[in-house]
Amino acid sequence: MGKELQVAALENGTAIDHIPSDAVFKVVSLLQLQKLNNRITIGNNLKSNKMGSKGIIKVSDKFFREDELNRIALVAPNVNLNIIRNFEVVEKKKVVLPDEIVEIMKCNNPKCITNNEPMKTRFHVTDKEKVELQCHYCEVKIKKEEVVLL
Numbered sequence: 001m002g003k004e005l006q007v008a009a010l011e012n013g014t015a016i017d018h019i020p021s022d023a024v025f026k027v028v029s030l031l032q033l034q035k036l037n038n039r040i041t042i043g044n045n046l047k048s049n050k051m052g053s054k055g056i057i058k059v060s061d062k063f064f065r066e067d068e069l070n071r072i073a074l075v076a077p078n079v080n081l082n083i084i085r086n087f088e089v090v091e092k093k094k095v096v097l098p099d100e101i102v103e104i105m106k107c108n109n110p111k112c113i114t115n116n117e118p119m120k121t122r123f124h125v126t127d128k129e130k131v132e133l134q135c136h137y138c139e140v141k142i143k144k145e146e147v148v149l150l
Contacts, residue, residue, distance in 0.1 A: 013038070013060040015082040015089075016072070021045050023076040024055035029149060030071050030104065031064065038062050071104055073097035074147060077131060097128045105133075106148040112138040121150070 019027055024044045033040055039060040048054035063083060072079055073095040083091040101123040107114050112135060114121045122136035131144035 009087055010058050010060060010084045011087055012085050013058060013062050014064055015084060016057045016059075016069075017054070017080045017082060018048070018051060019055035019057065019076050019079050020051065021053045021055050024057065026075040026149065027055075027057060027072050027079075030075065031068060033057070033059065036062065067098065070096050070098045071101070074101060074105065074131065074144075075149075097125055097131065099125055101125065101133060104150055105142075106150055107135045107138060107140060108142055108146055108148065109135065109138045109140040112140065 016027065021044055024042065028034065028042065036059070041058040042055070043057075044055040045053045046056060069081060074097065077095070077097065079095045081091075081093050081095065082089045083093075101121075103120040103122075105121060105123065107121055107123075109115070113119065114135070114137060123133040123142070124136060126132050126134050126141070131147075133142045133147075134140070135142070
């Protein structure tokens, strides 16, 4: 007889599913979940037929704004979002990388004005498929694997 571990069902809130295992804690940081008092369930390195292994984050009684969720695409494209009300999934969607990323990542150019003056970083997404960005100020190009979160 096999044993199965289950994560408690979410009455109301957001479930972020199909997160690459190596990006789960980056997503936690991007959404600043450590600052919330809500009940949060984080599962990592879970078996996935589609991905091999995956992560999932469930946040009780929290419904994120579109711009908050779309930032996840910076580190975890193709994540599924499930909005849950009264234990039912009422909405499913995928995260989408916005055209511009503001104040969540650092420019890799040490001479960039954003690294030497107190100002917000700003990047234009030049390739949504590969996740490539360009600094608005110094025009340095940054690939997904080079992203450094603030």
